Amino acid sequence: MSDNYITITTVKEVKNPKELSEKILKWLQTKEIIESELSDCILSTKKKGYKPANKHTDAIGYNENILSLQVCGLEVKTEREVFNAGAFTPFTKLECPNCNTNRFKGISPQDFYTENCTEEQLNRFNTVFPEFDKWSNNKDTSLTCPHCLTKSNLASYKTDNSIAFSNLGFTFWNWPDLKEEFLMELKTEIGMDIVRMNGHL
Structure with a gap:
């Protein structure tokens, strides 16, 4: 089976990516969009991610039963990266x-x-x-x-927003498209314009 992803990044680097990522994670966990504990739910042999929580459908608007998938989590990146360079x-x-x-x-x-x-x-x-x-x-x-x-x-x-030069990114593995309302809230929490990139592996 192939995997899809949605990556949200800031339009440019942020000063304290780890601190800001922790703030966003806490916000998502408080809203019960993602779980609090890390688990094996992303495409990585080195890192773990956060599985969708009870109210994850608030971010997508409908339920495609993504919890039945092994790869269904949120991956957080706080290192400098050309996000989505593979699609360049x-x-x-x-x-x-x-x-x-x-x-x-x-x-x-x-x-x-x-x-x-x-x-x-x-x-x-x-x-x-x-x-x-x-x-x-x-x-x-x-x-x-x-x-x-x-x-x-x-x-x-x-x-054209298919790549981004940033040091803060959130990748939602195999999630359906995110609601515009959720993206606007996320942008407000981050405090900077964001870029949404869809991809496929």
């Missing part, structure tokens, strides 16, 4: 903060998947991944825009 493609918007041009302008799905891209176009795509690794490891990052030739920090590029 040349069709992800990565817009230069200087000239507002998408780094991958001119690359079509047909060309990319039929290997008709030029070497320059492939280089535009492939050179991003080492910067992802640097950013996740707290190193200085920079990308040179192929259009205006300006060098900018990776995190200053604008994306």
